[in-house]
Amino acid sequence: MFARLANGNVAPKRVIEGQATNLSRTMHGIAYDAIHDEIVIPVALGGAVLVFKADASGEVPPLRAIQGTRTRLVRPHTVAVDPVNNEILTADPSMRAIVVFDRTANGNVAPKRVISGENTGLLDIVGLDVDPVRNVIVAASRKGNGDKVGIFVFDRLANGDVAPKQFIGGPNSKLAHFRQVAIDPATGNIFLAQQNTRMKQMEAYVLDKPREGYSGRKAKSDDDDDDDSDSGRLDQMGFIAVYAPDDDGDIPPRAIIKGPGVRLAGAAGVALNPKKKEIITVGGNGFQTFLLPDFFKPLKKLAATAQR
Amino acid sequence: MRRILISTAAAVVVLCAGRMPSPQARSAGPPSADDAASLEELLAADCLDGAAMQVAQAAERLPQEGGVASDEWPPRALGGVLPPIRSVSDPFPTFDGVALDTVNDRVIFSDENRHSLLVYDRKAGGASNDVTEPEQWVFGPKTRLGYIAGVEVDPPRKEFYTVNNDSGDLLTVFSYDDHGNVQPRRSLVLPHQSWDVSLAPKRDEIVISIQQSNALSFYKRTATGTAAPIRTIRGLATELEDPHGVFFDDAHNEVFTANHGNWTQIRPYSPYDPLVTDVGEYRSGAFHPSAITVHAGDANGDVTPIRTIEGDLTGLNWPMGMDVDLVHDEIVVANYGDSSVKVFRRGDKGNVQPVRVLRGALTQIVGPVSVAIDTKNDELWVANYGDHTAAVFARTASGNVRPKRIIRNAPKDTPTCGFTNASAAAYDSKRDEILVPN
Numbered sequence: 001m002f003a004r005l006a007n008g009n010v011a012p013k014r015v016i017e018g019q020a021t022n023l024s025r026t027m028h029g030i031a032y033d034a035i036h037d038e039i040v041i042p043v044a045l046g047g048a049v050l051v052f053k054a055d056a057s058g059e060v061p062p063l064r065a066i067q068g069t070r071t072r073l074v075r076p077h078t079v080a081v082d083p084v085n086n087e088i089l090t091a092d093p094s095m096r097a098i099v100v101f102d103r104t105a106n107g108n109v110a111p112k113r114v115i116s117g118e119n120t121g122l123l124d125i126v127g128l129d130v131d132p133v134r135n136v137i138v139a140a141s142r143k144g145n146g147d148k149v150g151i152f153v154f155d156r157l158a159n160g161d162v163a164p165k166q167f168i169g170g171p172n173s174k175l176a177h178f179r180q181v182a183i184d185p186a187t188g189n190i191f192l193a194q195q196n197t198r199m200k201q202m203e204a205y206v207l208d209k210p211r212e213g214y215s216g217r218k219a220k221s222d223d224d225d226d227d228d229s230d231s232g233r234l235d236q237m238g239f240i241a242v243y244a245p246d247d248d249g250d251i252p253p254r255a256i257i258k259g260p261g262v263r264l265a266g267a268a269g270v271a272l273n274p275k276k277k278e279i280i281t282v283g284g285n286g287f288q289t290f291l292l293p294d295f296f297k298p299l300k301k302l303a304a305t306a307q308r
Numbered sequence: 309m310r311r312i313l314i315s316t317a318a319a320v321v322v323l324c325a326g327r328m329p330s331p332q333a334r335s336a337g338p339p340s341a342d343d344a345a346s347l348e349e350l351l352a353a354d355c356l357d358g359a360a361m362q363v364a365q366a367a368e369r370l371p372q373e374g375g376v377a378s379d380e381w382p383p384r385a386l387g388g389v390l391p392p393i394r395s396v397s398d399p400f401p402t403f404d405g406v407a408l409d410t411v412n413d414r415v416i417f418s419d420e421n422r423h424s425l426l427v428y429d430r431k432a433g434g435a436s437n438d439v440t441e442p443e444q445w446v447f448g449p450k451t452r453l454g455y456i457a458g459v460e461v462d463p464p465r466k467e468f469y470t471v472n473n474d475s476g477d478l479l480t481v482f483s484y485d486d487h488g489n490v491q492p493r494r495s496l497v498l499p500h501q502s503w504d505v506s507l508a509p510k511r512d513e514i515v516i517s518i519q520q521s522n523a524l525s526f527y528k529r530t531a532t533g534t535a536a537p538i539r540t541i542r543g544l545a546t547e548l549e550d551p552h553g554v555f556f557d558d559a560h561n562e563v564f565t566a567n568h569g570n571w572t573q574i575r576p577y578s579p580y581d582p583l584v585t586d587v588g589e590y591r592s593g594a595f596h597p598s599a600i601t602v603h604a605g606d607a608n609g610d611v612t613p614i615r616t617i618e619g620d621l622t623g624l625n626w627p628m629g630m631d632v633d634l635v636h637d638e639i640v641v642a643n644y645g646d647s648s649v650k651v652f653r654r655g656d657k658g659n660v661q662p663v664r665v666l667r668g669a670l671t672q673i674v675g676p677v678s679v680a681i682d683t684k685n686d687e688l689w690v691a692n693y694g695d696h697t698a699a700v701f702a703r704t705a706s707g708n709v710r711p712k713r714i715i716r717n718a719p720k721d722t723p724t725c726g727f728t729n730a731s732a733a734a735y736d737s738k739r740d741e742i743l744v745p746n
Contacts, residue, residue, distance in 0.1 A: 002725075004740045007394040011723035013741065018645040019625040022595045024550060024570045025519065026501070027745035028731040037738055041745055045519065045550050047572035047593020054736055059625075059645065069592045074573055078732070093577040108592070117583075124579040144580035174381070180732050202580045204477060205499040208521050208540045215534075242386070252382030259389040268731035271742065278393075280742055282733040285421055285725065286397025287744060294386050 004273070004289075018059030022050060028126065028179065028268075029078035029090075036083055036103070038063065042076035042090050049076055049090050049101070066101055068108025073099065077126060078180065084132035085156070087112070091125035091139055098128065098139055098154070117161025121148040124200075127181035127192065130156065134188050134245055136165070140181050144199060150175045151192060151243065168243055170250025176200075177238070180269040187298050188245030193270040193281060195238040238267045240281055240290075244299040254299040257281070257290055272296075331401045331424035331447040398725045400718035401426060403691040403698050405459035405504070405629060407468060408680040412484070414443075415680070416468045417691055417698065418459040419717070420728050422447065425459065425470055425482065426717065430685070433700060433713035437720035446482050448489025453480065455729050458504030458553070458629060458678070460514070467493065471502045471516065474729050479505060479516065494532045499525065504629060506563075508556040508605065513538070515563055517551040521574045524554060524565060524603070543610025544591070547601050553630035553641065553678065557654075560634075561605035562614065566627035566641055569596035598624035600639065600652070617652055619659025624650070629678025629691070633703075638663070640688065642676035649679055649690055651706075666690070668708025672699050675726075687712070696722050 001014040017023065026044040033040065037054040048067035052060070066088070067073065074094035081088050086103040097116035101109065115137070116122065127140030135156040142149050150169020154162065168190075169175050178194040204214050241253035257279065266283035273280065277293040379388060401419035403426075408415050413430040424447035432440055446453065454475030461468045466484040477500050480492035501519040508515060512529045516537075523542035527535060541548065541563075550568035557564065572593035576584065599618035603611065617639075618624070625645025632639050637654040648667035652660065666673060666688075675694025682689065686703045690711075696718035699711035718724075727746035734743040 001736070001739070001741045001743050002396060004735070004742055005394065006396050006742070008396065009398045009400070009723055009725065010396055012726050012744075015726060017626075019569070019598055022570075023745075024568060025746070030732045030734040030743055030745045032734040032736050032743060034737050039734070039736075039743065043570065043593075045572055045593075046570040046595050048595070054738065065595075067593050067595070069590065071592065072590065073593060074575055074590075075577060094573075094575040096583050123583055124577065142579040144578070149579075200579055203500050203578055204497040204534060206576055206581065207574055208499060208518070208523050208525060208537070208542050210497075210534055210536045253385055254382075255386035256382055257387050257390050259391065269733040269744075271733040271735045273735045273737070275737065278735075280733050280735060281392075282730045282744055284397075285728050285730070286395060287730070287733060287742065288392035288396075289394040289742075290390060291393045292387065292390070299386070 002287075004276075004278075014057040016052060016056050016058065016060065020059045020061050021052075022046060022048065022062060022065060029076075029128070031079050031081040033081045033083045033103075038081075040079050040081050040088055042079045044075045044077055047071075047073045047075060049073070049079060049088060051088075064104070064106040066105050066107070066109060070108045070110040071099075071101075072111065072114075078128045080128045080130045080137075082130045082132050082156075087130070089128055089130055089137065091128040093124045093126065096123055096125070098122065098125065098137060113157070113159040115154055115158050115160070115162065119161045119163045120154075121152060121164060121167065123148070126179045129181045129183045131183045131185065131188055131245070132156070133185060136245070138181050138183060138190055140178050140192060142177070142200065144202060146199065149199070151181065151190060166246070166248040168247055168249065168251060172250045172252055174252070175241070182270050182272050184272055184274055184296055186274055187296060189295065189299060190243040190245065190247070191270045191272060191279065192241045192243070193238070193267045193283070194241060195266055195268050195283060197236050197238070238283070240267060240270055240279060242295055242299065244301070255295050257292070331419055331422035331426065331445055396725060398723070400696055400722060400724070402693050402696065402724060402728075403717060404457055404677045404693055405470065406678045406680045406689050406691040406698065407459045407461035408682055408689060409461045409463040410682055410684040411463040412466065414461070414484070415689065416459055416461055418456040418470045420455050420457065420473075420693075421724075423451075423453040423456065425453065425456070425468065427468075428715060430682075433698070433715035435713065436716070439717060439719060440715040444484075444487050446486055446488070446490060450489045450491045451480065451482075452476060452478055452492060452495060454478070458517075460505045460507055462507055469505050469507075469514070471498065471505050473501060473503050473519075477502065479514070494530070496527060496531050497534045499523075503552050504554045506554045506556040508558055510558045511605070513556075515554055515556050517554040517565060519550050519552070522546070522548045522551065522571060524548065524551065524563060539608040541603055541607050541609070541611060545610045545612045546603070547599065547613050547616055549596050549599070552628050555630055555632045556605065557632055557634065558605075563603050563605055563607070564630060564632055564639060565601045565603070566630045567599045567601060568626055569598045571596060598622075598627050598645075600624065600627065600630070600641065615655070615657035617656050617658070617660060621659045621661045622650070622652075623648070623662060623665065628676065631679050631681045633681045633683060635683040638681075640679045640681055642679045642690065644675055644677060644693070647673050647675060647694065649673060649676060649688070664704070664706040666701065666705055666707070666709070670708045670710045671701075672697060672711060672714065694724065694726070696724060
């Protein structure tokens with residue numbers, strides 16, 4: 001936890017770590033519940049979602065842990081909290097599902113709703129947020145073949161194998177290798193952190209065996225740089241994209257933050273401070289804060305877009 | 309929207325290659341704006357110092373060539389190339405893995421923060437508050453180093469190995485003659501989230517620990533490219549749970565593993581794997597205590613460990629890198645969770661107390677990630693992730709004692725952000741804080 005005004009090379013104010021916390025690596029999501037003053041975090045390597053007191057520090061156990069056979073969780077990756085409707089939402093790329101629990105769920109409990117299946121279009125779900133004002137769930141999901149790579153908008157109460165009500169993606173969107181999603185509650189504007197305009201590269205292994213037919217990433221010495229790092233290539237660099245809440249189709253962002261020196265080529269996470277009109281982006285080994293009041297206003301419709 | 313030059317990356321490569329870049333940062337503070345600086349100067353600085361702000365400002369002044377850098381895309385959008393108002397990052401290396409060569413008097417560290425390997429004289433370090441200059445480093449885009457963790461050394465062949473834990477899924481091997489931005493002598497594609505590597509000289513094999521699949525995979529030492537493992541220890545019976553440090557004991561034909569205790573089933577999950585509904589038997593995730601497991605050196609498949617050190621008395625808490633002293637029959641482990649180093653007997657099993665613990669303010673052990681034992685010179689090395697140092701102790705040091713000498717990769721008291729390759733953030737409106745999971 002860092003002070004909002006932290007700048008430069010600074011140590012965190014607080015750290016939650018150690019065996020008793022049940023945290024691990026690969027925590028690719030986090031949500032703060034301002035009403036109940038709690039932090040919610042998915043633990044991919046433990047198949048769990050943990051809830052901590054927001055002022056926790058040091059080696060402290062979680063207040064609650066959602067884990068067990070009834071949860072069906074495998075590798076929860078990203079998380080959102082809906083303090084208005086008292087729900088915790090997580091997305092699990094191994095389940096290929098968005099899973100909704102009661103906010104106070106603890107232990108081995110079944111989800112209230114699961115959004116998953118062919119009709120959803122979801123696969124590698126890496127970003128998730130919920131808008132209790134407009135009653136929608138927004139998810140970011142990727143497919144290696146380029147089909148259905150983008151932002152999926154579902155009714156908040158969607159359940160089962162249902163189609164999204166909106167989808168933002170396609171060649172005009174340049175969406176490819178993205179992660180965290182955040183929604184501005186006042187406007188419903190959707191913020192997405194994209195690490196790279198090149199799709200995440202195929203991993204060489206499936207479980208503990210080399211992937212059949214894998215031929216990528218041989219010992220090349222050129223600029224075939226890694227899939228997750230900030231590549232530095234400006235033609236492929238990542239960005240923070242912003243969309244209006246009713247955007248749909250193969251459209252470019254309505255607003256964007258990009259730049260070669262701001263680590264946005266590796267921007268994986270995005271968080272919002274609507275009061276101060278600040279956007280926090282995190283990627284690689286650092287985070288940056290941008291002051292952009294216009295991004296927290298209703299976005300105007302574009303005249304010539306490919307809205308469906 | 310301002311314009312930016314698409315060839316910036318190439319310029320970075322050229323500049324880095326031309327100047328033999330060092331992972332050592334020049335300054336700890338945030339970069340200051342310098343409008344008079346040329347792009348080349350700024351990029352060179354970024355190459356060394358991470359001067360993100362200057363690069364962004366320079367880029368605003370430059371013409372475009374296309375891609376997302378183009379000011380034509382996205383059309384009529386708000387924003388564009390924008391500098392941040394604040395930027396937090398650590399421009400210095402961090403010590404993660406450590407490997408010791410007492411034959412050639414070298415010590416090699418992996419640096420997860422700057423993606424480099426740093427090589428020092430074994431006798432380096434002291435009481436200075438200044439940065440200890442490495443004798444050799446491997447750093448730059450040609451090296452293919454990513455978020456590297458474990459490091460291993462092969463003194464007879466004068467080679468050192470490291471594992472990309474994230475970003476690259478690669479084992480890379482370098483020679484003692486390699487310096488700067490150089491290609492690895494050979495590389496081997498590994499499963500994602502591989503963490504540590506250990507040599508098994510008699511078998512001419514290497515063993516790799518893999519976090520996400522809770523496995524140990526063995527390869528021929530000289531394996532390259534996409535060579536498959538020759539055997540893998542994996543499954544519920546193995547008690548491998550979020551494995552980190554690994555050590556192959558050639559003398560007793562055993563393999564030691566430090567486990568954090570997290571466990572979950574692994575299923576195909578990537579964007580390239582299909583949507584599969586029939587995944588067989590489901591087993592839920594679990595949190596187990598940290599443990600050190602010992603398997604037979606030729607184990608294969610879902611096999612039980614020969615011995616396990618686990619329980620309250622052990623004090624194991626996020627154990628990371630480990631080393632085994634075959635002269636004095638001791639296991640030494642970097643216990644990250646409570647900033648200590650714990651020593652067990654090599655044959656220990658069950659819920660046992662360590663024979664020695666190094667811990668306390670005097671030790672200057674902060675977030676240790678790995679250890680190395682020097683039986684020749686009777687010393688113990690500890691690589692601290694938490695404060696830009698490595699500490700060298702007498703091998704039998706115990707309790708809250710001062711190290712014999714310190715190696716620094718940043719000036720004394722330089723902070724570290726404490727995270728690498730973060731992928732999410734949240735804002736705590738009550739405390740006015742930014743939350744970053746790692």
